[in-house]
Amino acid sequence: xxxxxxxxxxxxxxxxxxxxxxxxxxxxxxxxxxxxxxxxxxxxxxxxxxxxxxxxxxxxxxxxxxxxxxxxxxxxxxxxxxxxxxxxxxxxxxxxxxxxxxxxxxxxxxxxxxxxxxxxxxxxxxxxxxxxxxxxxxxxxxxxxxxxxxxxxxxxxxxxxxxxxxxxxxxxxxxxxxxx
Numbered sequence: 001x002x003x004x005x006x007x008x009x010x011x012x013x014x015x016x017x018x019x020x021x022x023x024x025x026x027x028x029x030x031x032x033x034x035x036x037x038x039x040x041x042x043x044x045x046x047x048x049x050x051x052x053x054x055x056x057x058x059x060x061x062x063x064x065x066x067x068x069x070x071x072x073x074x075x076x077x078x079x080x081x082x083x084x085x086x087x088x089x090x091x092x093x094x095x096x097x098x099x100x101x102x103x104x105x106x107x108x109x110x111x112x113x114x115x116x117x118x119x120x121x122x123x124x125x126x127x128x129x130x131x132x133x134x135x136x137x138x139x140x141x142x143x144x145x146x147x148x149x150x151x152x153x154x155x156x157x158x159x160x161x162x163x164x165x166x167x168x169x170x171x172x173x174x175x176x177x178x179x180x
Contacts, residue, residue: 050082060092064164065166068168084118087119092111092113093112094112095112097138105141111159112140113162119174137155
């Protein structure tokens with residue numbers, strides 16, 4: 001086989017991949033996209049606006065709830081006429097990443113926030129959907145106690161905000177793919 005034959009074979013493969021990609025391009029629908037563009041599509045953002053999010057205990061719970069409300073309501077306010085309730089149970093785990101052998105304590109740690117959520121219809125107790133998500137953030141420990149304490153708080157806030165984004169993405173995916 002000559003060099004020209006292999007280049008034509010490669011060109012044929014590239015053309016075949018491009019044709020297949022172009023044919024499948026119509027099958028893609030963005031998660032938060034407009035459902036009128038794609039036949040049979042669902043508007044996940046509109047469904048997220050109908051979520052009621054009750055209070056979550058603890059400091060991280062307040063941050064998580066505020067972030068969930070911000071992400072689902074498009075910037076603020078509560079759902080005007082909620083159809084579903086999103087309940088979240090929050091857990092936290094802190095793991096040392098590096099150990100300062102001279103001081104005998106960790107010099108870097110990671111905090112992981114776990115969110116276990118359920119979705120129920122308003123006024124109903126039967127769970128329609130359940131899921132879990134997590135997010136991590138790391139921080140450095142120093143010899144200064146107040147600086148270390150503040151680093152823990154800021155890492156928990158970062159992880160909680162990332163957890164809210166993960167939960168909203170999972171719930172939006174569920175809304176977009178659930179049967180009508």
